[in-house]
Amino acid sequence: MFGYIKPCTPELKVRELERFKALYCGVCRALGKRYGLAARFVLSYDFVFLAALLWEPDGAVEVRKCRCPASLRRKRCVCADYADGNSVDKSAGLGIILAYHKLRDNARDEGFAKAAAAGLAMLALRSAYRKAAREFPAFDDSVRGRLDALDAAESDPDLPLDAAADKFALLLADVADTTAEPRVLHELLYHLGRWIYLIDARDDLTEDAQKGRANALTGRGIDDASLEMTLTHSNNLVISAFELLAETAWSDIIRNIICLGMPVAQIQVFAGTWKRNKGRKI
């Protein structure tokens, strides 16, 4: 989706990094296997995080080698196949739905070139999306509704920023309804979504101002200090919600992502260096 939710790799153990890469490949493979080759292009770190977050508490991590279309020469590790309905397949499905609706949104809002590109991408993803929407019909409906509400909220300059962020946050929080631990995950994903929305707006702020595009932060009179405060607050609420979930095989990697990866992304977005190095260096 946006790719802000990723680990702070220098702080990961080597074996944790290997496993995280394996999960990344696993989600990509699930996208390819279930929804076709084009679906692999929607892969982003956010969905890998989702796969780790929704992991069954007693689910073991099995890693095996297989070939990847992106690097044909060497075999990469990927997580082994799982039973139906596991978190990897699920985050792949939810990812397709989110990506498709995001494209639909772009096709409507952006200029001619970008709208045309989004339209073509939608065409390529159409069958993948139809399949995913059949599997998660309630989520598909809610994403559609939330994005329309977000559009309406963003075009109303009198509406406070928090209310606009709320629409996007709820979109992600709807994922929690498909899980066994809805209350804690709802809170976690709500604040994760809120954080993503605000950090994305801040990241695009300079560019949007130069190109005269609309940005959720423009004209709302919010300075960096108060924006940082609210972002850190949401980040903290993500962490305190996460600690109430049962430990899984991915807990330490998730702690790295939410306790270190998100603050690093936030620091770099505010410093204006995120677009250049995407959190690779701290």
Added chain:
Amino acid sequence: MNDPYSVLGVAPSASEDEIKKAYRELARKYHPDNYHDNPLADLASEKMKEINEAYDAITKGGASGYGGTAYTSGGQAYARQPGGEYAAVRSAINSGDLDYAEQILNASSNQNAEWHFLLGSVYFRRGWLTEASRYFQIAVQLDPTNAEYRSALARMQSSGAAYRAPGFGGMRGGSDCSVCDICTAMMCADMCCNCF
């Protein structure tokens, strides 16, 4: 009740020190201070109770240091003036029914300091900090002598302080760590990275 050793995450053969260490770590994690004004506070206090019981069971009723009842009273911050005009709003906020609280406030025509404070509290509970800060500031301006409003504004600046597991607290530094310190630290870290 679950096996007290698995609740604390220690082996049954663990020494007294190991048990105490595990208990303290968990108690720090689920401490009510970390879940102040948090909609999940009840779950955290349940965890806290479970940990206290497990520790007491292992140490056979020894003094736990974190009494079970001492930390179950969180979330009472808005109940100090039960007879006030906005008693219903306060009780709605306490019970977590934020939509109802907001509805009553929106219907009210008397927009005094307390009204702004309570609306700020509703937004704060939702995690909408920019709105909460706006309303708290107006409340403090309208009634500068009220300690409740001032403490709410002050608490917001340091709010949601989440527990971070050992080894996961380094990125933000302490409260005395400025943005410059972080930049300097990052520059040093960057230089170290380039050595390899």
